[in-house]
Amino acid sequence: MANVLSIQSHVAYGHVGNASAVFPLQRLGHEVWPVHTVQFSNHTGYGSWTGRVFDGQAVDEVVDGIAARGVLGSCDAVLSGYLGSADIGHAVVGTVARVRAANPAAVYCCDPVIGDVGRGVFVRPGIAEFMRDVAVPAADVVTPNHFELDLLTGRTTTTLPQVLEAVTALQATGPRVVLVTSLDVEDTPDDAVDLLAAEGGRAWRVRTPELGLSVNGAGDAIAALFLAHWMSTGSAAQALGAAASSVFGLLRMTAEAGSREILTVAAQEEFVAPSRTFEVTEI
Numbered sequence: 001m002a003n004v005l006s007i008q009s010h011v012a013y014g015h016v017g018n019a020s021a022v023f024p025l026q027r028l029g030h031e032v033w034p035v036h037t038v039q040f041s042n043h044t045g046y047g048s049w050t051g052r053v054f055d056g057q058a059v060d061e062v063v064d065g066i067a068a069r070g071v072l073g074s075c076d077a078v079l080s081g082y083l084g085s086a087d088i089g090h091a092v093v094g095t096v097a098r099v100r101a102a103n104p105a106a107v108y109c110c111d112p113v114i115g116d117v118g119r120g121v122f123v124r125p126g127i128a129e130f131m132r133d134v135a136v137p138a139a140d141v142v143t144p145n146h147f148e149l150d151l152l153t154g155r156t157t158t159t160l161p162q163v164l165e166a167v168t169a170l171q172a173t174g175p176r177v178v179l180v181t182s183l184d185v186e187d188t189p190d191d192a193v194d195l196l197a198a199e200g201g202r203a204w205r206v207r208t209p210e211l212g213l214s215v216n217g218a219g220d221a222i223a224a225l226f227l228a229h230w231m232s233t234g235s236a237a238q239a240l241g242a243a244a245s246s247v248f249g250l251l252r253m254t255a256e257a258g259s260r261e262i263l264t265v266a267a268q269e270e271f272v273a274p275s276r277t278f279e280v281t282e283i
């Protein structure tokens, strides 16, 4: 079981950021140390929200307090997501350095939350550049969606070979493991969603049915689950299969209920024992 320092957004209502990532990790038996980068009423996909973006100092203060407990050496992973501002991003990367100094085996998983197909870029100016130039190079594991992969690598990928080239280019900047979510390439059927994981010069794909819903927070859940399974199995391929199956089960239940928010609590068994598991194919 791992100790995961999770630095992400928090919402009071619904499930994105830490409100999506923390519970699945706990349900799998991991300890989570959540630090919030923003506290909003709800996710920004609604178009309006209240609450505030914290700053780098606010993040540093909480990490200082954790360090004062003398426990940074037992932190196994730092997970970051929606940052709020580039200033917060610098605090996250500074935290990663502090954790690595205390525990050289600790890993950093960066979910480079920038935007999505259709919605475009939904974070503040400067965040995309910060992710590309600072956070991603510092990470061991990154979990972009297809839109973010293209943005980070300055490419437009429409075929699997192009995606593999982009992933290799991203790995050349630092991270050894890459998970690409919501992959839509030429051979992806209209009614399917692909996901791809790459590590050590190998790559694997999982294909699931596409569900008739559009929700926020699935990316935050899958990044947390992928990191947790990658740490516990040491295999990107196994982590891909487990994380994709769990998130599919979560979203299938959400679609059946017609809910606008993902059913993180009601679907909790899916994190432990997914009702349907998908085949992982090496490509």
Ligand SMILES: Nc1ncnc2c1ncn2[C@@H]1O[C@H](COP(=O)(O)OP(=O)(O)O)[C@@H](O)[C@H]1O
Binding pocket: 115, 116, 145, 146, 180, 181, 182, 183, 193, 194, 195, 208, 209, 210, 211, 212, 213, 214, 215, 216, 217, 218, 219, 220, 222, 244, 247, 248, 251
């Ligand atoms: N409509 C959908 N149907 C099936 N799976 C989905 C759907 N939306 C999201 N997912 C699953 O959740 C994963 C993460 O969602 P995604 O939208 O890529 O993350 P993000 O919110 O970071 O953009 C996808 O790779 C896919 O496996």
Ligand SMILES: Cc1ncc(COP(=O)(O)O)c(C=O)c1O
Binding pocket: 009, 010, 011, 016, 017, 038, 040, 042, 043, 044, 045, 082, 113, 215, 216, 217, 218, 219, 220, 221
């Ligand atoms: C506050 C906040 N955090 C995180 C996210 C990321 O959500 P997703 O997992 O859909 O990328 C969003 C997206 O709307 C958000 O508004």
Ligand SMILES: [Mg+2]
Binding pocket: 111, 112, 113, 114, 145, 219, 220
């Ligand atoms: Mg995302």
